[in-house]
Amino acid sequence: MSRIGKLPIEIPTTVDVNVTNDNVVVKGKFGTLERTLPELIQVEQTDGRLIVGLRNQTRDSKALHGLYRTLINNMIVGVSEQFLITLELKGVGYRANVQAKSLVLNLGYSHPVNIDIPDGIQVEVVQNTTLNIKACDKEQLGLFAAKIRSWRSPEPYKGKGILYKGEKVLRKAGKSGKK
Structure with a gap:
């Protein structure tokens, strides 16, 4: 499991995150960002945190785990702070x-x-x-x-x-x- 990928993402109170099956939409005071996720990645939203997980453990999914966690974190930081x-x-x-x-x-x-x-x-x-x-x-x-x-x-x-x-x-x- 990726060391970066398993870290939870804290969601500030000024940011709205909408997670669907393969889509993440982040809205904040500086704009709205959207990203489509591959089928290998799943995102769970629980009490002010996002947890990026894997649907199955393959070599490809392990490579994408930390990447997509960082991309989603950058989206949240970008719409809240720029x-x-x-x-x-x-x-x-x-x-x-x-x-x-x-x-x-x-x-x-x-x-x-x-x-x-x-x-x-x-x-x-x-x-x-x-x-x-x-x-x-x-x-x-x-x-x-x-x-x-x-x-x-x-x-x-x-x-x-x-x-x-x-x-x-x-x-x-x-x-x-x-x-």
């Missing part, structure tokens, strides 16, 4: 701003980069070079942050690019002169 990813733009002239439902990035290209902001994601720009991205769906948030970062991933010589907050870029020595 997740946050902070990106930093490092480089001369690198800037960001939000225009309507679009994120405009100046990253040293000859043109600005326009990225549409998906529904359910909020982007806040702090001092032109810091992006705070919030969402209740952790998976969608991570994919959007990776999409932004892919336009200018950090390079090892000058350390320029789009970095996650607190990320350290391992710097390389440049060219060495003739000896």
Whole structure:
């Protein structure tokens, strides 16, 4: 049995969880999330707790046990608190701003980069070079942050690019002169 999968999930009082046979719907103050479960996984709701179990012990079900417990827990945390990813733009002239439902990035290209902001994601720009991205769906948030970062991933010589907050870029020595 999975060590993570057997842990119960505490449900906050501000969150409503509806469990049917193969579907989990979680509603909170930041939104509603829904996930379809495979037939191998069963979820029981008892007095403010969710317990994720297995219908039968097979190799496949054991592999999915901890995964689906974590996915359901992330749904509950997301609709009650939201997740946050902070990106930093490092480089001369690198800037960001939000225009309507679009994120405009100046990253040293000859043109600005326009990225549409998906529904359910909020982007806040702090001092032109810091992006705070919030969402209740952790998976969608991570994919959007990776999409932004892919336009200018950090390079090892000058350390320029789009970095996650607190990320350290391992710097390389440049060219060495003739000896």
